[in-house]
Amino acid sequence: MRKGLTRREVLDVIMQPDSSSELEDVSLSPSDTTDSRESDPDLDVPPSSSSLASTEGEDDSEDPGSGWIGRxxxxxxxxxxxxxxxxxxxRGVTPGPTCYAIxxxxxxxxxxxxxxxEEMIDLIVSMTNLHGRRTMRNWTEMDSTNLRAYMGLLILAGVYRSRGESTRCLWDNRSGRAIFRATMSLSRFHEISRALRFDDKLQRPACHREDKLAPIRSLWEMWMHRLPLLFNPGKDDTVDEQLVPFKGSCSFRQYMPKKPAKYGLKIWVTADVGTSYAWRCDIYLGKTGNAAEVGKGKRVVMEMTEGLQGVTVTCDNFFTSYPLAQELLRKKIALVGTIRKNKPELPPNLVQAKGRPALSTVFAFTKNTTAVRYILKRGRNVILISTRHHEAVVTEGPKKKPEIIADYNRCKGGVDNLDKVVGTYSCRRRTNRWPQTLFFNMVDVSAYNAYVIFTAVDPSWNQAKLFQRRLFLEELGNSLVSAAILRREHLPRAPVAASLKHWGLSRELQ
Structure with a gap:
């Protein structure tokens, strides 16, 4: 008599179907599908539950089925x-310029x-003078007036769309602009550009020697502190990435093939949707170790929304995840964003689009989150989640887009529009030093933010003009260079440039 079954007999018993239940009646328990690497604090069903119906206290007809359960x-x-x-x-605050700014x-x-x-200007002046004395034999000391004039010429060069033009052409007697020659000589402009520094490398603190951002860290942190201090964003905000074009040597330079520049410095930006005001910026310094960071998108959004409450944040699928939506809800912030199809929290009914007709929509809901799948054309679907919307609403029109997608399209371009307006009149000049490139971007963003604040305080200023921002930048550049023109001892030879000294005097008297 045998003491046990053979291997073949055991396999026959295991593979024998169970006649007491059918496949369509089987529902997966969350304990069978939970990923141990990521726990969800907002599960609708406890992990120890054996059936969905008994946990929710509902009958079997309301069982969501395995098609509505994520991996x-x-x-x-x-x-x-x-x-x-x-x-x-x-929120307790009024969107727009703060009382401090007004x-x-x-x-x-x-x-x-x-x-x-003044503190930031003094830092740049002192570090530039220090480097100029060390490296140039006939260095002439620079003061705040010289630095502001230098920044003013950069802004004016951007107004005249001269980013790709040689600086020699800007100072040319025939093809150049008289205000450049009246402000300073071309050789002086080149000297300041070569000596421009933002820290003392020889006296750099030990804690900053391994810091990739050390050459401009002090100035960058002072500038970042000013952005949220001067403006309160509206109820709709965008978190996205900005790529500052740069092709020189830099340890954290990024390659982004979908961006127009492709190579550059990546900056995380939180921008107001209505005005594209850059409310917070943070530079991405690359990987901190050999392993890739897990949950980087979630960490970035949480840091970039610090201090916000009662707003809706829109971001793309690089950042969006269900755990991020839950964390933002705890901060009283709603989230609207596209989400990648490989996220483990998404159910199969949202991910699978094969055989579905074009312009079709499927909604899915939890206690505080709405997800939607929309098929723009056959074989191409997009998935979004939102904690702001809670109804299955589809807009009227030939494409029958869900309301979530309409709101996403309306709010997703906050940072993209900032890139557009900054790039239109950019003051960037060609350089091989990334701190200087970052400084040019700080000037561009500051000039645009200043325009947003000034037009909010004085809405009637050139309101009827279609090129209102160009007039603002031109007036800003002229204001920054007027003091340098007025005190210049040796007038340029060109009569038009020499006559601008009287123009500078008239501006000072106004």
Whole structure:
């Protein structure tokens, strides 16, 4: 008599179908599908539950089925019966310039000075003079007037669309602009460009010697502190990335093939949707170790929204995830964004698009989140999640887009529009030193933010003009160079440039 079954007999018993239940009645338990690497604090069903129906206290007809359960055990429903609307709390602040900024706005020059304070100007002047004395035999000491004039010429070069033009052409007697020759000589402009520094490398603190951003860290942190201090963003904000073009040597230079420049310095930006005001910026310094960072998108959004409350943040699929949406809700912030199809929290009914007709929509709901799948054309689907929307609403029109997609399209371009307007009149000059490239971008963003604040304080200023921002930048550049023109001892030979000294005097008397 045998003591046990053979291997073949054991396999026959295991593979024998169970006649007491059918496949379509089987529902997966969250404990069977939960990913141990990522726990969800907002699971609708406890992990120890054996059936969905018994856990929710509902009958089997309301069982969501395995098609509504993500790979990590997240349970979704096809109706919003259990969804709680997002109630946007009162913010307590008025969108627009802060009281601190409004009290200090007198003219265009004063608005720009809010972003580049005397402390920041003194830092640049002292470090530039220090480097100039070390490296140049006949270095002439620079003061704040010279530096502001240098920044003013950079802004004017951007106004005249001279980013790719040689500086020699700007100072040319025939093809150049008289205001460049009246402000300073071409050789002096080149000297300042070569000596421009933002820290003392020889006296750099030990804690900053391994810091990749050390050459401009002090100036960058002072400038970042000013951005949220001067403006309160509206209820809709965007978190996205900005690529500052740069092809020189830099340890954290990024390659982004979908960007126009492709190579450059990547900056995380939080921008107001209505005005594209850059409310917060942070430089991406590359990987901190050999291993890739897990959850980088979530960490970036949480850091870039620090201090915000009662707003809706829009971001793309690099940042968006269900855990991020839950963390933002705890901060009283709603999230709208596209999400990648490989996220473990998404149910199969949202991910699978094969055989679905074009312009079709499928909604899925949890207690506080709405997800939607929209097929623009056959074989191409996009998935979005939102904690702001809680109803299955589709807009009217031939494409029948869900309301979530309409709101996403309206708010997603906050940072993209900032890139567009900054690039239109950019003051960037060709250089092989990345700190100088970053400084040029700081000037561009500061000039645009100053324009947003000034037009908010004085809405009637050149309101009827279609090129209002160009007039603002031109006036800002003229204000920054007027003091240098007025005190210049040796007038340029060109009569037009020499006559601008009287123009500078008239500006000082105004």
């Amino acid at each position: 990590n055990g997240k349970v979704w429903f096809s109706t919003n019966a259990e969804t709680t609307p997002f109630l946007q709390p009162a 009290a200090r706005v007198q003219n265009i020059d004063s608005v720009f000075n809010l972003f580049f304070t």
